[in-house]
């Protein structure tokens with residue numbers, strides 16, 4: 001089944017997305033998501049200039065061989081741009097294979113291991129009443145697990161808190177459509193003092209059962225992360241995410257020695273090698289990689305099978321910069337693997353939904369990829385053409401004295 005065409009479609013319905021569309025000689029098409037938030041055009045170029053010419057004439061059925069060919073033929077290994085591009089090809093080929101088989105993709109991955117995929121939503125507020133309203137809104141939408149992010153007194157703009165800035169805010173969208181990145185401010189000591197009280201208030205208001213999550217967004221040193229994990233133990237978190245930058249995987253040994261709060265890491269990683277120490281030494285509890293940034297379904301399946309040997313579960317990245325194509329790929333994998341943990345889910349904007357026609361559903365707190373052959377997502381190219389690329393960047397963070405800090 002020869003590939004006869006491959007094209008890259010960049011569109012910006014509320015935010016930027018990079019989509020790869022592969023067509024076979026039998027007229028089947030497959031979609032892959034190559035979106036890398038704030039660096040979208042680099043993946044578009046990598047695909048158009050260096051990958052598409054290699055795909056024409058290849059057998060679309062040879063997914064593993066194509067993965068290895070793209071990974072090893074580049075010679076320069078890993079990195080977010082390369083791995084996002086390989087992921088786009090991989091997911092598009094899985095979409096084609098499942099369409100050729102006349103089955104939803106999860107059937108080719110071993111079939112369903114569960115009835116639905118538990119999702120967590122993002123609640124946030126500038127103060128407790130606003131946060132409680134946001135939690136109630138998510139409960140009303142059906143969410144059974146909720147991430148809690150809040151402003152901190154003395155800090156102007158904190159990661160994860162919606163409605164802090166001007167512009168279209170259908171939900172929390174940190175990538176602002178500005179020619180330069182927005183600059184935010186940060187004070188770790190103020191954050192560490194404030195956060196345990198917020199979780200105490202949320203537990204008092206909503207009771208002990210609701211699974212609560214929190215994202216530290218790489219801002220603490222290992223010893224600060226250890227302290228926060230310990231301070232949050234009474235509030236029984238589902239997980240504490242990215243408590244410290246984890247490029248130095250050994251740093252998690254120190255955090256682990258001090259706290260039983262479950263830890264989730266990996267949304268900025270793009271290969272299994274980024275996890276070798278973390279998984280082998282059981283320093284984390286959840287793998288946060290995105291299918292779209294980690295080489296696609298082929299690579300994620302291997303990563304999660306490795307994690308399963310150490311009782312580590314999935315927590316696949318799923319904010320709005322994962323397009324509906326990338327989200328559908330995650331859902332098929334979530335449904336099929338045994339060591340599923342939870343799926344992040346931020347609803348896309350109505351404009352995004354107009355460009356990407358989806359068949360996945362969200363009912364009673366559970367996502368399901370649907371029963372359409374393939375991924376179950378179609379791209380309306382005419383609608384996509386109405387929304388050209390708009391430059392947008394993730395923010396930069398500075399301490400009070402002006403020092404650049406992890407955002």
Ligand SMILES: [Mg+2]
Nearest residue numbers: 215241242267
């Ligand atoms: Mg995160």
